[in-house]
Amino acid sequence: xxxxxxxxxxxxxxxxxxxxxxxxxxxxxxxxxxxxxxxxxxxxxxxxxxxxxxxxxxxxxxxxxxxxxxxxxxxxxxxxxxxxxxxxxxxxxxxxxxxxxxxxxxxxxxxxxxxxxxxxxxxxxxxxxxxxxxxxxxxxxxxxxxxxxxxxxxxxxxxxxxxxxxxxxxxxxxxxxxxxxxxxxxxxxxxxxxxxxxxxxxxxxxxxxxxxxxxxxxxxxxxxxxxxxxxxxxxxxxxxxxxxxxxxxxxxxxxxxxx
Numbered sequence: 001x002x003x004x005x006x007x008x009x010x011x012x013x014x015x016x017x018x019x020x021x022x023x024x025x026x027x028x029x030x031x032x033x034x035x036x037x038x039x040x041x042x043x044x045x046x047x048x049x050x051x052x053x054x055x056x057x058x059x060x061x062x063x064x065x066x067x068x069x070x071x072x073x074x075x076x077x078x079x080x081x082x083x084x085x086x087x088x089x090x091x092x093x094x095x096x097x098x099x100x101x102x103x104x105x106x107x108x109x110x111x112x113x114x115x116x117x118x119x120x121x122x123x124x125x126x127x128x129x130x131x132x133x134x135x136x137x138x139x140x141x142x143x144x145x146x147x148x149x150x151x152x153x154x155x156x157x158x159x160x161x162x163x164x165x166x167x168x169x170x171x172x173x174x175x176x177x178x179x180x181x182x183x184x185x186x187x188x189x190x191x192x193x194x195x196x197x198x199x200x201x202x203x204x205x206x207x208x209x210x211x212x213x214x215x216x217x218x219x220x221x222x223x224x225x226x227x228x229x230x231x232x233x234x235x236x237x238x239x240x241x242x243x244x245x246x247x248x249x250x251x252x253x254x255x256x257x258x259x
Contacts, residue, residue: 021050039061041108043062045066047067055080058081061086095117109135121137122147132195135167138188140188157242163193167194169191169194201246222237
C-alpha cells in the first residue's frame with residue numbers, strides 16, 4: 001500500500017500555478033463538513049495539489065474526480081491514491097475542460113482554488129452550473145468579498161452581479177495564511193454556491209451591458225450606458241452601477257432591448 005508522503009517529500013509549490021497547499025487538519029475537516037457529503041456522492045475536486053483535502057473527501061465515502069494540471073503532482077496523486085477505487089485523476093487544465101466530459105450530473109464541486117485563476121474558474125462554473133448541486137470553494141478573501149458584495153458597497157462590481165445571478169451564495173469562514181504551505185500573504189475565505197436556474201444574466205449581451213455599467217465606477221449610469229438605456233426602464237440613471245440590485249439590472253437590460 002502506498003505510504004502518504006511527508007510535506008518535504010512532495011514537489012515544491014510552483015508560482016506559475018498559484019500553488020499554496022492547505023495543510024491544517026482542522027480547516028480540511030471544516031471544508032468537508034461544509035460540503036455536506038454523504039457516501040456515494042460524486043465530487044469534482046479542483047486543484048487537489050498534494051492530496052490533503054482529497055484524502056478527507058475520500059474518507060467521507062464520496063467518489064472523487066480530482067482535476068490537476070501539474071504533471072509532478074499528477075504522479076504523486078496517482079501513487080498516493082492508487083488503491084482507492086473511488087479516486088479518479090483528471091490530468092487537465094480545469095479552464096480547458098468541460099465538467100460534462102468528466103462526470104454526469106448530479107455532482108458537487110469542492111476546491112482550494114489557485115488565486116491567480118479563481119475568477120476564471122468561477123465564470124467557468126457559472127456556465128456549467130446545471131451539472132452540480134452545490135460547490136464549496138476557497139478564494140482569496142478579497143475575491144470572496146467581491147462575490148458576496150451587496151448593493152451600495154465598495155466591493156460591488158461585475159463579478160458580484162453575475163455570481164449572484166447564477167448562485168445563492170453564503171460565506172463559510174476565513175482562513176489565515178498559517179494554514180498553508182508556502183504561506184500566502186493574504187487571507188482566504190470559503191464560500192458555498194448553490195446554482196440557480198438559467199436566466200437573463202447568462203446572455204452575452206446582458207453581461208456586456210453590466211460590464212459597461214461598471215466600466216467607469218465613479219460615473220453615473222446615464223454616462224456609462226449613454227445611448228443604450230432610457231428613462232422608460234424606471235431606473236434613475238443618475239445612480240451608479242454599484243447601487244443596482246439584480247432586479248434593477250434586469251429592468252435596465254429589458255429596456256435596452258426595446259430601445
